[in-house]
Amino acid sequence: MQQKKGVILISIALGLVLTALDNTIVSANVNKIIDDIGGLDKVTWIYTTYALAGASTMLIFGKLSDLFGRKTLYLVAIGIFLLGSALCGTAQTIEQLSIYRVIQGIGSGGIFPISFSLIYTLYTDPKESGKLSGIFGALFGLSSIAGPQIGTWISETLSWRWCFYINMPIGIVSFVVLLLTLRESRAETKPKIDVLGAMLLVIATVCFMLALEMGGKDDVWTSWKIIALFGVSVFAIISFFFVERRAKEPILPLQLFKNRMVTGTSIVVFCQGAIMFGAMTYLPLYTNYVLGESRLNLLLTPLMLSMISGSVLMGFILTRFKIRTVMFINMSIGIVVSCLLMNLSPDVPFWQFIGIVILLGLGVLGPLNSLSQNAVVYSVDERFIGVSSSLVGFYRSMGGVMGASIMAVIVNSQMATSIKTAIMRFNLNPNSDPAYHPPDTETVLRYKERFEPDLVSYFTHVMDHAITQGFVLFLCLSVIGAIAALMVGSMKIKKRTKGTPQTTNAPLEL
Secondary structure, eight states, X not given: OHHHHHHHHHHHHHHHHHHHHHHHHHHHHHHHHHHHHOOGGGTTHHHHHHHHHXXXXXXXXXXXXXXXXXXXXXXXXXXXXXXXXXXHTTOOSHHHHHHHHHHHHXXXXXXXXXXXXXXXXXXXXXXXXXXXXXXXHHHHHHHHHHHHHHHHHHHHHSOTTHHHHTHHHHXXXXXXXXXXXXEEOOOSSOOOOOHHHHHHHHHHHHHHHHHHHHXXXXXXXXXXXXXXXXXXXXXXXXXXXXXXXXXSSOSSOGGGGGSXXXXXXXXHHHHHHHHHHHHHHHHHHIIIIISOOOOTHHHHHHHHHHHHHXXXXXXHHGGGSOHHHHHHHHHHHHHHHHHHHHTOOTTSOHHHHHHHHHHHXXXXXXXXXXXXXXXXXXXXXXGGHHHHHHHHHHHHHHHHHHHHHHHHHHHHHHHHHHHHHHHHHTTOOOSOSTTOOOOOHHHHHHTGGGSOHHHHHHHHHHXXXXXXXXXHHHHHHHHHHHHHHTTSOSXXXXXXXXXXXXXXXXXXXX
């Protein structure tokens, strides 16, 4: 039996590796893709469509796995992902590739949460499942680090199309192994699917994320497109809650939010996601443009390794402490890190900067990856394992998009005023010729050798001030997260008793 469990874990791990590698491999090949099929002006859709599809279907897959079984929905998800991968490899235009990435994204929306649901279903002892979830989180992080290296090798030796084709053998092995080794009993009654709720959830999520993605970039925040997207999202959310209250099998059972652990953890991971995405976006910019270090691997490797270490460590010790205590400590460390980041300057030693980054990964971002999944899953009835596990990923993704967008608003607004000041201080051309633009922050810092040192120094301090002001958002999120952590109650993660009703429709068997 243990041998079978080991084989099943390997197949689940392969599925996680697929979703972790995908975006980073594509990033390493994006120039090759543009050279081959064009579409520079639409290249961001390669990432946006994937993220939108994954976030909008995550909760749906979680609920359906509760109704129809983890194995069945995992196989469906990985099958969709492989179909999308095969189609991506045949794309002839950037529009085709973006559409095929939607299919891939739908599959990824099921693979990640159901993988962890399978762990919690197979391993009922929280000590075992906690260790495994921490290790799987580390595997996900390591795959993300390896992605650029693998992607670069593929682009240099094969073709960019193989960054998608490489998914096929890995995914097929995962699919076949799980199909043959894991049995699942059939439900006695046919569940009713909440189709309307699922549609409203997709509309609300996609419109909300699109508005955040486009706002301040493609369109101003007050444009009719952005307002319309937010309006449709709000209407869909309100309608969704009314539908879920009446649905026999709601996609998102609202009674889950009566559970203090679920509500509090959702807020905490929302804050964590916002901090994580904001850090991933702006710490590299600070490293390059303010500290003058172009080798970003010197930043990203310590950050990712510290997150992995934090996740693994938490997986081994999470049963020893109250969840409230650990979450509060994590968010309190977040407050300290935020204050340190807000007080950065161009003169800070690089080793000190990396020390702050490691503290962020080890003390805040990493531990919450494994802790949050376990906290929610072990606080709900077994029939809600799938949807509750998906809920964590959903709120982390939504927080990430919102955090990066708000951070962009703060930073961009700070830098926008700097150009006007620079025009006056350095007697720059005030743009009397429509074909001429005065140098902006990015241009000056990217091509330092072309500009006078005083102008470079000015824009370096502008970038420093803008990003450190943006880190105020991290402080606010950490405070909100710390308060939310106190809401979750004094529960410790414990093994479910045999008296707990087994209400899943499709239990797993070895």
